[in-house]
Amino acid sequence: MDDARRGAIEDFLRAASGDPALRITGAALLSGGAIQQNWALDVVLHGAPEAWVLRTDNAATLAVSLPRAAEYALLRAARAADVTVPEPLFLCKDPAIAGAPFFVMRRVAGIAAGHRVVKSATLGGGRDALARALGQELARIHSIKPPRADLGFLGAAPADAGLAFITAQRAALDRQSRPRPALEWGLRHMERTAPSPVPTRLTHNDFRTGNIMVDEAGITAVLDWEFAGWGDPAADLGWLCARCWRFGNVAQEAGGIGPREALYAGYGDVDDARVRWWELGAHIRWATIAIDQAERHISGVETSLELALTGHMVPELELQVLRMVETAHA
Amino acid sequence: MHEPPDAANLLETARALLLAELLPALPEAQKMNARMIANAIAIAARAARDNSTFPTPPEADLIRAGAYDPGTPGHDAAVAMLMDIARARCAVSSPRALDD
Incomplete structure (x- = not known):
């Protein structure tokens, strides 16, 4: 993630979270699938550290996969039904910010492999x-x-x-x-x-x-x-x-x-x-x-x-x- | 005529070197790539050694239309041929599937 993109994402998160002092202190590409990219974001929100994941699309995506905005809505619906999912936090539909629409969810610990x-x-x-x-x-x-x-x-x-x-x-x-x-x-x-x-x-x-x-x-x-x-x-x-x-x-x-x-x-x-x-x-x-x-x-x-x-x-x-x-x- | 060793031999020799010498020396983050490369080389080597000839399988449209349904005269021969083709394809792409 280059500095310009990181800055744009930081600006978006400041507005979305209501914390004008929010800072991204780390961004690392996680092992993603063939379709999407997942970034581990370390963030300071209201002075306290937070661990989030930013999820966005690769340039080439499968026609049958749902866009990020839809996945965000599904996470909200699943969470309301007591399904164990990462808490969805913010959705950015504007592709100009990160190169593609993205959403941010809370980072969850564990093994999936x-x-x-x-x-x-x-x-x-x-x-x-x-x-x-x-x-x-x-x-x-x-x-x-x-x-x-x-x-x-x-x-x-x-x-x-x-x-x-x-x-x-x-x-x-x-x-x-x-x-x-x-x-x-x-x-x-x-x-x-x-x-x-x-x-x-x-x-x-x-x-x-x-x-x-x-x-x-x-x-x-x-x-x-x-x-x-x-x-x-x-x-x-x-x-x-x-x-x-x-x-x-x-x-x-x-x-x-x-x-x-x-x-x-x-x-x-x-x-x-x-x-x-x-x-x-x-x-x-x-x-x-x-x-x-x-x-x-x-x-x-x-x-x-x-x-x-x-x-x-x-x-x-x-x-x-x-x-x-x-x-x-x- | 090409100079020996042939394609299969070169691929198998290269794969053995990759697994024995390169893979252990690679950082953890690159080991999966090396294993994928070894897998690709293995498939290519098996394909290079393979001299299977494939019969013409039953037409997909006819299968879809039910022409080979159980009870039809062509059913048993069709499924036997499809099985043979699938096994021959697995012998190159994923021979472990044949052990099951």
Whole structure:
């Protein structure tokens, strides 16, 4: 972050916080995702030190991700529903200040890195307790019902979230240059076996190991709300349980963290067959995202070894999709 | 004819040097980049050694339309072919997936 940008952000925060003496004493780029940038801001507010995070977009962003203003509104709605999220503090819609719209939230301590979280038997109070807590967080998220004026950017809730998912995934495949028969195989199976629709709720749509920050005591933050929408709550449970998001710890079916039964117990009423249907969808969706990410590298929009390697995850996902369909037929 | 050692050999040798000598000497912040580079080289080396020939898979539009649904005459052959192709693709991109 150069001095001019830092100064402009400082000016904005002085006005937004009502403290004309606010100072940014440190700004460090945190390990961010492919889509957004996160900066750790150390701030002195009314004479006292504060630890904040500034969240903004990379130049090239996925078309399907929500802009920062929307993510800020989601954090506010989630916090009001007792979901464990970082407290949202200030939103700046003006792209001139930091190069892109941004918001500031309170910095939360903990570990999110998936490969570390799944290796620990003690984080979050232990595997059983953490899986249970994940279920409780999801249940709170799913207590948020449409319509909501403050979440109007999410659009109308789909009448049938499952069929809407299949349509969206097929559209994503149709945008690509090469056919993906293995993913088509999975989508056709989903279409033939689709469960009847349920009333939609707010779904996080990226609620998985790696996006949940934890410490020794429990969950400290549910992160990365940019894919949220109105959907079938079972989709979130399926995404979390999908084998491809267990970070190699496949025996612990709730995200590589803990037992599926503990997750379900924490959540409450769960239709297991519906979750399994969405679990297949999770592999297909991750594959289409990976294809899109690789295409950003291949097309030259964003040259990145990380994006290039993400593309090479697709064959494994295709194999898993085929295996899941065969298991369902058996 | 190209001069030996061939592309796969060069890539494998370079990867071994990266992992054995460079990676331990790198600062922590760069180790993940080095591991990604090692992974990319491994995929490229496997691709260079690979001589798979791929059959023409069932058409995506036909799968979508239900032409290969369970109970149709083409179902079993189609799924067997898709599995074979997926395994051959994994052999280059992520061979560990074949162990499951």
